[in-house]
Amino acid sequence: MVICCAAANCSNRQGKGEKRAVSFHRFPLKDSKRLMQWLKAVQRDNWTPTKYSFLCSEHFTKDSFSKRLEDQHRLLKPTAVPSIFHLAEKKRRAGGHGRPRRRDTGKASAGLRAQASDPVDGKAAAGSPSSSSASPMAKPEPRKLKRATPQGRTAARAARETAGQERGRQPLEGRAEDGPASAATSCSQGEAGTGAEDAGEEGATPADRGLVDRSGVSADDFTPPGSGACKFIGSLHSYSFSSKHARERPAVPREPVERKRLRRDAEPGCSGSSPGPEKGPAQSPPRACPSASSSLTATPQKPAQGASAPPTDVTPKPAAEAVQSEHSDASPMSINEVILSASGACKLIDSLHSYCFSSRQSKSQVCCLREQVEKKNGELRTLRQRVSRSDSQVRELRQKLDQLRRLSLPHLSSLLPPGREPPKMSPVVEPLSWMLGTWLSEPPGAGTFPTLQPFRYLEEAHISHVGQPMLNFSFNAFHPDTHKPMHRECGFIRLEPDTNKVAFVSAQNTGIVEVEEGEVNGQELCIASHSIARISFAKEPHVEQITRKFRLNSEGNLEQTVSMATTTQPLTQHLHVTYKKVTP
Numbered sequence: 219m220v221i222c223c224a225a226a227n228c229s230n231r232q233g234k235g236e237k238r239a240v241s242f243h244r245f246p247l248k249d250s251k252r253l254m255q256w257l258k259a260v261q262r263d264n265w266t267p268t269k270y271s272f273l274c275s276e277h278f279t280k281d282s283f284s285k286r287l288e289d290q291h292r293l294l295k296p297t298a299v300p301s302i303f304h305l306a307e308k309k310r311r312a313g314g315h316g317r318p319r320r321r322d323t324g325k326a327s328a329g330l331r332a333q334a335s336d337p338v339d340g341k342a343a344a345g346s347p348s349s350s351s352a353s354p355m356a357k358p359e360p361r362k363l364k365r366a367t368p369q370g371r372t373a374a375r376a377a378r379e380t381a382g383q384e385r386g387r388q389p390l391e392g393r394a395e396d397g398p399a400s401a402a403t404s405c406s407q408g409e410a411g412t413g414a415e416d417a418g419e420e421g422a423t424p425a426d427r428g429l430v431d432r433s434g435v436s437a438d439d440f441t442p443p444g445s446g447a448c449k450f451i452g453s454l455h456s457y458s459f460s461s462k463h464a465r466e467r468p469a470v471p472r473e474p475v476e477r478k479r480l481r482r483d484a485e486p487g488c489s490g491s492s493p494g495p496e497k498g499p500a501q502s503p504p505r506a507c508p509s510a511s512s513s514l515t516a517t518p519q520k521p522a523q524g525a526s527a528p529p530t531d532v533t534p535k536p537a538a539e540a541v542q543s544e545h546s547d548a549s550p551m552s553i554n555e556v557i558l559s560a561s562g563a564c565k566l567i568d569s570l571h572s573y574c575f576s577s578r579q580s581k582s583q584v585c586c587l588r589e590q591v592e593k594k595n596g597e598l599r600t601l602r603q604r605v606s607r608s609d610s611q612v613r614e615l616r617q618k619l620d621q622l623r624r625l626s627l628p629h630l631s632s633l634l635p636p637g638r639e640p641p642k643m644s645p646v647v648e649p650l651s652w653m654l655g656t657w658l659s660e661p662p663g664a665g666t667f668p669t670l671q672p673f674r675y676l677e678e679a680h681i682s683h684v685g686q687p688m689l690n691f692s693f694n695a696f697h698p699d700t701h702k703p704m705h706r707e708c709g710f711i712r713l714e715p716d717t718n719k720v721a722f723v724s725a726q727n728t729g730i731v732e733v734e735e736g737e738v739n740g741q742e743l744c745i746a747s748h749s750i751a752r753i754s755f756a757k758e759p760h761v762e763q764i765t766r767k768f769r770l771n772s773e774g775n776l777e778q779t780v781s782m783a784t785t786t787q788p789l790t791q792h793l794h795v796t797y798k799k800v801t802p
């Protein structure tokens with residue numbers, strides 16, 4: 219894997235001779251606050267770093283580094299934030315995301331580089347403290363040393379322990395920042411470098427991308443359009459994508475896979491310059507390909523590795539293996555532990571996403587529900603207005619009805635409780651039920667008699683019952699023009715039970731009291747005066763005979779025809795009126 223600088227407009231990568239003094243430092247993926255500072259400084263759009271993303275030392279001020287006491291190796295301070303970039307060049311480029319390859323190693327940045335790293339010449343690349351001291355990873359890789367001589371193993375273990383202790387004081391990415399040596403050894407992995415260069419464009423190797431693809435995790439997955447919060451959460455998520463991958467493939471042990479992949483990546487790269495027959499790691503440097511040996515971060519093997527080791531046994535540690543050793547051998551935290559830790563972070567980030575999405579979804583639902591509620595409230599207001607109008611109409615009708623009742627049956631209306639259910643009609647008067655109701659003359663009644671000028675009149679006929687076996691009636695005539703009350707009479711209509719014989723009893727305002735009897739047949743009642751009495755001072759001519767006929771015509775209107783005989787006139791029709799029912 220070739221380690222490339224992820225900064226825009228920076229072409230620094232491992233293996234470039236002139237960059238030997240350049241160290242490479244991982245992004246502080248586990249320190250979100252500092253990571254955001256890094257990302258803000260890098261200013262790469264739509265890009266998220268992975269654990270294989272590096273920034274070279276050129277982007278840090280000189281005071282960003284410290285020297286390790288024991289060997290003066292350069293370490294990036296835990297609080298360091300990159301600040302030196304050539305962003306203007308990036309902005310001039312269309313497309314923007316990719317990192318342009320710098321053909322010229324850069325006079326423009328030379329000064330800055332001078333601030334960020336010590337000048338290095340070829341000797342330094344071979345073993346100057348400035349190149350090798352940038353990282354404890356410059357030491358022989360511990361796992362390699364296990365295959366070496368016992369002395370070498372012992373020395374390696376000591377070195378590893380020292381490094382481990384140092385790393386234990388550093389955050390995880392701080393260990394990754396151990397830079398130069400790991401970068402150099404990464405370059406020694408040969409053909410993997412091709413992929414690594416590609417990955418350098420995006421800050422991840424193809425294998426890394428594969429992890430992303432397999433896990434299905436990308437920033438876009440968690441970044442709804444226009445959601446700044448989700449972009450931020452998504453960027454957090456992508457930092458721990460590998461752990462998410464591990465989480466989605468829990469059956470596959472992460473660490474072995476990692477090792478397997480790294481070995482596969484590493485071995486072919488060095489096969490081209492095969493060290494020859496396997497005579498043991500100590501005799502045949504397994505990954506000392508030419509490019510690696512010329513790497514600016516190549517670190518000579520320390521004498522502690524064993525005197526028997528030839529000079530070519532200076533084995534730069536492959537970056538990938540360095541990473542592996544960081545997580546599995548030298549680090550107090552295995553890669554699985556890191557993954558599990560990151561997985562926990564992923565869960566936390568997932569919960570943030572879930573909250574973010576559910577919150578927005580809930581807000582959207584609340585908006586929809588609010589609109590529906592407002593719409594329903596509008597409909598409810600309309601209905602209430604209609605009900606209110608209907609109530610008002612009902613009140614008006616009840617007032618009219620009460621008024622009519624007072625006019626017709628003032629005493630009864632005042633005595634009967636308002637709104638009381640009508641009494642059940644006696645079956646005795648059932649044959650006369652067609653007469654029930656309040657009727658108004660329509661057209662006006664016609665009055666005739668041989669001694670009189672024809673006249674018109676208005677009349678209300680109110681025929682009712684109160685549950686008794688009789689009907690109550692009242693006829694009230696009014697002048698058609700002046701509405702002045704005229705003739706009035708009231709009384710009862712009775713039926714002889716189980717017969718159609720009807721008795722009609724009436725008292726008139728003219729001083730006449732009379733009884734008429736007759737029969738009801740269907741919807742016609744014919745009666746004739748049975749007895750007539752009058753007051754002593756009744757006006758003459760006195761009526762001596764009265765006949766009436768009530769019928770319900772084919773149009774549902776009630777008709778009444780009255781004939782009379784007086785002391786001067788034979789039985790002659792006096793009245794005829796047709797009523798239309800106005801209430802039941």
Ligand code: HEM
Pocket residue numbers: 665667669670673675695696704705706726730758759760761764780782784792793
């Ligand atoms: C069954 C009921 C009624 C009887 C028995 C009755 C009887 C009489 C009699 C005996 C007369 C006098 C006739 C004459 O002078 O030769 C009369 C006149 C008259 N009746 Fe009737 N009548 C009755 C109903 C009505 C009704 C309902 C009206 C309607 C307004 C009415 C209006 C008149 C008028 C306007 C006169 C002429 C002026 C008058 O004498 O006051 N009558 N009626």
